[in-house]
Amino acid sequence: MNYLKPEQKNSSRRKFVKSLSLGIGASSLAFTLPNLGFSKPGKLDKKMGVALVGLGYYSTDLLAPALKETENCYLAGIVTGTPEKAVKWQKEHNIPKKNTYNYDNFDEIKNNKDIDIVYIVLPNSMHAEYTIRAAKAGKHVICEKPMAMDEEECKQMIKACNDNNVKLSIGYRMQFEPTTQEVMRLGQEKVLGAIKLVTASAGYREGRTDHWKVKKAYGGSPLMDMGVYSLQAARYITGEEPISVTAQAYNTRPEIFTEVPETITFQIQFPSGAVGNLTTSFGMSVNSMHTTTEKGWFKLDPFSAYKGIKGSSKEGVFDFPVINQQATQMDEVAVCISENKPMRVPGEEGLKDIIVVKAIEEALETGKKVEITS
Template sequence: MANRRDFLQILSLGAGLTALSRATSARAGVLSSLPKSDRQLRVALMGLGSYATRVAEAMESCQRAKLVGIVTGTPAKAEAWKKKYNIPDKNIYNYQTVSQLKNNPDIDAVYIITPNSLHHQHVMQVAAAGKHVICEKPLADTAKQAQEMITACEKAGMKLYVGYRLHFEPHTREVIRMREAGELGTILFVDNTCGFKIGDPTQWRLKKALAGGGALMDVGIYAINGARYGTGEEPLWVTAQEIKTDPVKFAEVDETITFQMGFPGGAIATCSTTYNFNNLGRLYVVGEKGFAELDPAFGYGPIKGRTHKGPLNQPVITHQTAQMDGLAECILDNKPDPNMTGHEALRDMKVIDAIYESIRKGGQKIMIG
């Protein structure tokens, strides 16, 4: 498999259903109704890689969000995107001119989709420029950085959201609803896995200076976040183990990590993440009264699932369309968000910090503050 984009797409068997998903999203999205306001959130994308392309294409179906600007260090990309999305010259920036966003009233928010270790710098710059921030996950390299980013946005009076697209996905939302309604009973056990066989050994995801970490930071965060919304609680402790079968390819970052978490209500989570093999993308929640399973759980769609009551037959949507319309409502209409703020990301970063600490200490139990 060539890259993470392919992994998330193939994992969910979504390649053949992308057109259907896009056509369905406007009709059967997770948003029950759109506000009467005609105002749109005007968004600039920062970092024009493969995922930014996916977001831009999805935003063509948005009702409340509109792509109006870009930030890129590649002139050829700037020219191509300018033509494809009718972006005016005044809304095109490079990484040296980000501060000039403050002089542009036609951009409301910037969606940061740059390599992980650049998120901290870019969020701080965008907040200082007086724009709302949407940032891809992981939010930062460490919880300390994440807190600094939250503080900067709050000080600037700007909102900070993180790209937890699954929080708008209907199957995921139904599992959360069932748990919150008590239909699963007291949660006892969670088993989450997310990983894939990474391709190109020269890509940025295998360079610690850009990625911050390996499989755990990239896709293991899905397992962490899933355990948190699967239980509705914050973990008290974690233990973790790392396995590295290719010390050359994975010289700088982690290859495979297994970890366990304990929750206040007594639930235990066992999780795995890897860059070394495919077919790993499942969420399984067991309660006293029943269970919920999503498999595939974390890809771009369609998500599939079942519970003790039978199959989950929720609408098929384009995740990024629902996310951008939903976050537009949060920013423009002050609608409560479905756990996608910087504070949500900070909680995941605290777990990631603890996992890496446990590995450094030979699998020791680490309490999460």
């Protein structure tokens, strides 16, 4: 294991950084991944072109910089409804005018050989439409999380990509992060015994009244934005799918949260008897995960940040390489496309989350425990 024992914390990091070698039978788990262990994606002979659809914060501050570090792909095009942004991005990122699109002429992207992958970075309510349009244009798709508004949209997205022989990946960057992959290994291999309780919280203080993330019609809510991190943690640690959920909502600032809750807590149960006690919020900054097992514990704090993920267990402090999450994610996606390999986070994985999200919403509405049968 990649640990610094308590007495070794001051020793050289390099001495304890090792590659993971796993023997788990992943196919036997409900939650499956091509590879639970971290390894740097292989390098392709030719880089793939990526077009970013939507030029908000995530594209501007995280994806575009990451695409300067990627080895297997590069920023080839942009899609925006704001002409001023288009001009700025063309200058700053050397984007040709012919590789610049808006939402009206988006479908013309099918004729652009520079663009191989379309990365959907739009409000949640637009994910399905633009994923399907990109697939019909013959482009591979990375769609930001959460995948879509409901199960039916998810299924339509998966079908569109399958029908057009393109690959679909959902933007769960944490599954590409090595410290996170270690807690997945510890949980799914039951290294410290069976999982008993996963506690995870993800949130920040949102104060904007006009942002789409607080608008129900756009798919806004702390559950859809940050709650899927907490849900993912419970799922990828246990390696199981939830069978029931209860949920509660709280609102201390009704002047802001008129359409969606400010804070949501939800409790999920797994077939093994493991329980997830999970929180998501637009009212407070929380970012941690703690798992209790038969023989000990392990945790991440923070657990869903863009950088600085820190982990430990009863065995000591984790010591894994620091990576650019988004760059690693996009590089691996490019390799999977080029070599026709399964995606680490395919559309089916996004669908599984949305099934549980809809059950949580039902539990909030009814105040009752909801059984999950799908």
